[in-house]
Amino acid sequence: xxxxxxxxxxxxxxxxxxxxxxxxxxxxxxxxxxxxxxxxxxxxxxxxxxxxxxxxxxxxxxxxxxxxxxxxxxxxxxxxxxxxxxxxxxxxxxxxxxxxxxxxxxxxxxxxxxxxxxxxxxxxxxxxxxxxxxxxxxxxxxxxxxxxxxxxxxxxxxxxxxxxxxxxxxxxxxxxxxxxxxxxxxxxxxxxxxxxxxxxxxxxxxxxxxxxxxxxxxxxxxxxxxxxxxxxxxxxxxxxxxxxxxxxxxxxxxxxxx
Amino acid sequence: xxxxxxxxxxxxxxxxxxxxxxxxxxxxxxxxxxxxxxxxxxxxxxxxxxxxxxxxxxxxxxxxxxxxxxxxxxxxxxxxxxxxxxxxxxxxxxxxxxxxxxxxxxxxxxxxxxxxxxxxxxxxxxxxxxxxxxxxxxxxxxxxxxxxxxxxxxxxxxxxxxxxxxxxxxxxxxxxxxxxxxxxxxxxxxxxxxxxxxxxxxxxxxxxxxxxxxxxxxxxxxxxxxxxxxxxxxxxxxxxxxxxxxxxxxxxxxxxxxxxxxxxxxxxxxxxxxxxxxxxxxxxxxxxxxxxxxxxxxxxxxxxxxxxxxxxxxxxxxxxxxxxxxxxxxxxxxxxxxxxxxxxxxxxxxxxxxxxxxxxxxxxxxxxxxxxxxxxxxxxxxxxxxxxxxxxxxxxxxxxxxxxxxxxxxxxxxxxxxxxxxxxxxxxxxxxxxxxxxxxxxxxxxxxxxxxxxxxxxxxxxxxxxxxxxxxxxxxxxxxxxxxxxxxxxxxxxxxxxxxxxxxxxxxxxxxxxxxxxxxxxxxxxxxxxxxxx
Ligand SMILES: Cc1cc2nc3c(=O)[nH]c(=O)nc-3n(C[C@H](O)[C@H](O)[C@H](O)COP(=O)(O)OP(=O)(O)OC[C@H]3O[C@@H](n4cnc5c(N)ncnc54)[C@H](O)[C@@H]3O)c2cc1C
Numbered sequence: 058x059x060x061x062x063x064x065x066x067x068x069x070x071x072x073x074x075x076x077x078x079x080x081x082x083x084x085x086x087x088x089x090x091x092x093x094x095x096x097x098x099x100x101x102x103x104x105x106x107x108x109x110x111x112x113x114x115x116x117x118x119x120x121x122x123x124x125x126x127x128x129x130x131x132x133x134x135x136x137x138x139x140x141x142x143x144x145x146x147x148x149x150x151x152x153x154x155x156x157x158x159x160x161x162x163x164x165x166x167x168x169x170x171x172x173x174x175x176x177x178x179x180x181x182x183x184x185x186x187x188x189x190x191x192x193x194x195x196x197x198x199x200x201x202x203x204x205x206x207x208x209x210x211x212x213x214x215x216x217x218x219x220x221x222x223x224x225x226x227x228x229x230x231x232x233x234x235x236x237x238x239x240x241x242x243x244x245x246x247x248x249x250x251x252x253x254x255x256x257x258x259x260x261x262x263x264x265x266x267x268x269x270x271x272x273x274x275x276x277x278x279x280x281x282x283x284x285x286x287x288x289x290x291x292x293x294x295x296x297x298x299x300x301x302x303x304x305x306x307x308x309x310x311x312x313x314x315x
Numbered sequence: 316x317x318x319x320x321x322x323x324x325x326x327x328x329x330x331x332x333x334x335x336x337x338x339x340x341x342x343x344x345x346x347x348x349x350x351x352x353x354x355x356x357x358x359x360x361x362x363x364x365x366x367x368x369x370x371x372x373x374x375x376x377x378x379x380x381x382x383x384x385x386x387x388x389x390x391x392x393x394x395x396x397x398x399x400x401x402x403x404x405x406x407x408x409x410x411x412x413x414x415x416x417x418x419x420x421x422x423x424x425x426x427x428x429x430x431x432x433x434x435x436x437x438x439x440x441x442x443x444x445x446x447x448x449x450x451x452x453x454x455x456x457x458x459x460x461x462x463x464x465x466x467x468x469x470x471x472x473x474x475x476x477x478x479x480x481x482x483x484x485x486x487x488x489x490x491x492x493x494x495x496x497x498x499x500x501x502x503x504x505x506x507x508x509x510x511x512x513x514x515x516x517x518x519x520x521x522x523x524x525x526x527x528x529x530x531x532x533x534x535x536x537x538x539x540x541x542x543x544x545x546x547x548x549x550x551x552x553x554x555x556x557x558x559x560x561x562x563x564x565x566x567x568x569x570x571x572x573x574x575x576x577x578x579x580x581x582x583x584x585x586x587x588x589x590x591x592x593x594x595x596x597x598x599x600x601x602x603x604x605x606x607x608x609x610x611x612x613x614x615x616x617x618x619x620x621x622x623x624x625x626x627x628x629x630x631x632x633x634x635x636x637x638x639x640x641x642x643x644x645x646x647x648x649x650x651x652x653x654x655x656x657x658x659x660x661x662x663x664x665x666x667x668x669x670x671x672x673x674x675x676x677x678x679x680x681x682x683x684x685x686x687x688x689x690x691x692x693x694x695x696x697x698x699x700x701x702x703x704x705x706x707x708x709x710x711x712x713x714x715x716x717x718x719x720x721x722x723x724x725x726x727x728x729x730x731x732x733x734x735x736x737x738x739x740x741x742x743x744x745x746x747x748x749x750x751x752x753x754x755x756x757x758x759x760x761x762x763x764x765x766x767x768x769x770x771x772x773x774x775x776x777x778x779x780x781x782x783x784x785x786x787x788x789x790x791x792x793x794x795x796x797x798x799x800x801x802x803x804x805x806x807x808x809x810x811x812x813x814x815x816x817x818x819x820x821x822x823x824x825x826x827x828x829x830x831x832x833x834x835x836x837x838x839x840x841x842x843x844x845x846x847x848x849x
Contacts, residue, residue, distance in 0.1 A: 071676070
């Protein structure tokens with residue numbers, strides 16, 4: 058089996074502070090392989106069999122190669138850095154386009170496209186969906202466990218209270234729902250072997266993407282303003298037996314809040 | 316004006332991490348040096364004792380009051396500024412600034428709002444290619460810089476960088492009578508054994524004790540007394556008995572990118588002999604070298620079994636029977652990994668299951684792993700307190716010279732095994748300074764363990780080491796002062812105390828016991844306090 062694992066380098070959010078103006082202070086904050094992606098990669102590493110191949114790829118600035126190096130130490134066989142100044146400012150859509158273009162050109166024979174649940178800096182959780190959509194492949198989210206069968210996979214998905222077990226056709230996209238709170242510590246042997254593997258860098262041209270398909274120019278999102286919000290909850294308890302009256306009260310409260 | 320609160324039932328001010336408990340009426344909470352001086356002026360005139368407390372992470376009862384009031388410096392926090400002199404960059408801080416805060420400001424290079432102690436120092440440090448840090452790492456990052464200086468704290472990195480003392484550039488000290496002295500290293504030295512210095516309108520002049528502090532091993536048993544000693548060394552390690560540190564300058568060092576390693580071994584003996592190879596190895600040149608014995612690993616395993624998230628590391632490899640924790644420079648990683656493979660092979664360790672951490676988050680988690688051992692023991696002892704209020708932690712803090720390391724190690728094991736006591740060993744093997752923690756279960760065991768502990772202390776002194784290598788003396792180890800320096804040495808220190816704090820108001824009971832009650836009759840007049848001017 059061949060697995061293509063999308064990963065992201067993010068600031069270590071446990072180190073990010075908020076200053077007195079409510080802005081995130083990122084200066085001096087170390088970058089890490091996103092714990093969601095690391096979890097997904099470890100899950101795949103856990104089911105890999107002799108002869109299987111794991112390809113890790115990321116879109117990011119040159120220093121994102123450090124996250125790929127970690128992937129190579131944690132079991133990936135090859136790694137691609139999708140990096141180009143033109144990719145700067147990409148939103149979910151432009152990111153998904155670049156990732157989809159990579160998969161089509163360099164990993165189209167993958168038996169599974171693997172994502173983490175979301176990224177711990179952006180937190181949109183939309184990249185797996187949009188990439189799957191662009192590739193027209195089936196997608197399976199909130200995956201807790203996955204096992205390879207002869208010609209497909211079986212996964213168990215956990216949606217809050219309910220669970221679902223289903224067959225995953227080859228070529229599908231899956232995103233794992235969790236994160237390992239205890240994290241991974243790599244073995245010294247893995248570090249030595251991972252340090253010897255090479256990382257290939259691909260730019261916009263290699264992916265065959267036009268200038269207006271990538272980065273800020275290819276993004277549909279326009280950030281008008283960023284605010285930090287302070288949530289103040291004033292709890293109030295009202296016991297009302299009549300559902301209609303209860304609904305009216307809620308509507309009144311919402312109106313008063315506007 | 317200063318804040319004074321009734322202690323009442325809030326027992327937190329009556330204890331520290333030794334879990335010893337004391338008694339006091341009020342807690343005094345100065346915010347500024349001015350308020351601190353005002354407190355001491357009032358208390359000195361009434362002759363009411365105060366026990367200086369900072370973050371109360373001390374493990375020898377130094378901040379536990381024995382009457383009088385608690386002088387808590389908890390509101391005197393914050394980094395003041397950055398400076399640079401011929402030795403390098405230094406940071407100026409209020410006494411109760413924690414190491415954690417200092418570390419995070421330096422790691423982030425976040426010097427906004429800090430003063431330039433010397434012109435352009437903040438900007439220059441911000442623009443340095445390497446990040447700077449305060450290299451003394453006494454494991455407990457919640458301790459304060461004042462507390463660290465008062466106890467001359469040290470830790471794993473003492474292996475490379477030495478103890479706190481080596482990093483203190485300058486301190487301001489408020490004396491018992493509220494005068495203050497600004498003491499910079501190199502500016503005031505004793506003449507032979509005669510020390511003299513001015514503080515406010517006072518001039519203190521006295522004879523120093525006749526013994527020489529043992530600086531050849533890790534040692535936190537009192538100040539570094541020697542001929543021609545620097546005045547600053549009288550206050551470093553003096554546990555608040557001579558004066559209250561109200562501000563400190565500490566030197567910083569460039570942080571080399573490091574890789575942390577936890578190498579797992581089949582048993583304790585293999586790890587200990589590998590430690591010797593690592594120490595004498597020219598290629599592997601760690602900044603610290605820490606040992607975790609099989610029992611310590613079992614402790615971690617059981618902790619993780621009870622609460623998997625208690626330590627943020629993966630499950631320990633199952634066959635592992637002991638471990639060494641150390642670091643190597645990133646720039647020499649290839650050569651170091653090569654040597655590591657040879658040493659691991661020779662001593663039965665496997666690189667396949669041993670860990671390495673390149674990224675700050677991994678390095679921090681490995682540190683947590685090591686720190687979880689004493690932390691678990693502290694919590695365990697605290698949990699026994701309800702049933703056995705008199706119990707306290709019994710962990711060794713002895714360092715010996717290289718030549719005596721094996722003998723001391725065998726002595727620990729023989730004594731504890733034959734007494735049938737459970738224990739674990741971990742810590743600074745690079746400085747021949749493992750902590751042997753006795754896992755107590757009853758008061759009977761406590762009694763036995765205390766007797767054995769005394770034998771450990773005597774043995775370490777006999778072998779040319781220190782029975783208090785890093786935790787200080789506080790109130791629970793005062794007998795070791797006599798063991799090391801004899802009655803005469805302790806008496807000489809008490810004389811110094813009576814000159815600097817004639818009413819005996821500062822931290823009574825610390826380090827030299829109750830200096831004023833016991834020995835006023837021994838006064839020989841060797842020292843005197845002279846009032847300058849006024
Ligand atoms: C889990 C754990 C691990 C530890 N590991 C280590 C270790 O590896 N190495 C080590 O050295 N220590 C270690 N310690 C002990 C402790 O962290 C140090 O002793 C530390 O220096 C105490 O700092 P503090 O601010 O808590 O001081 P406190 O405990 O409040 O006070 C310590 C002593 O210093 C005096 N003092 C405090 N501030 C001042 C001041 N400004 N002026 C004058 N006197 C003052 C107090 O009167 C008291 O005698 C450990 C503690 C814990 C809980």
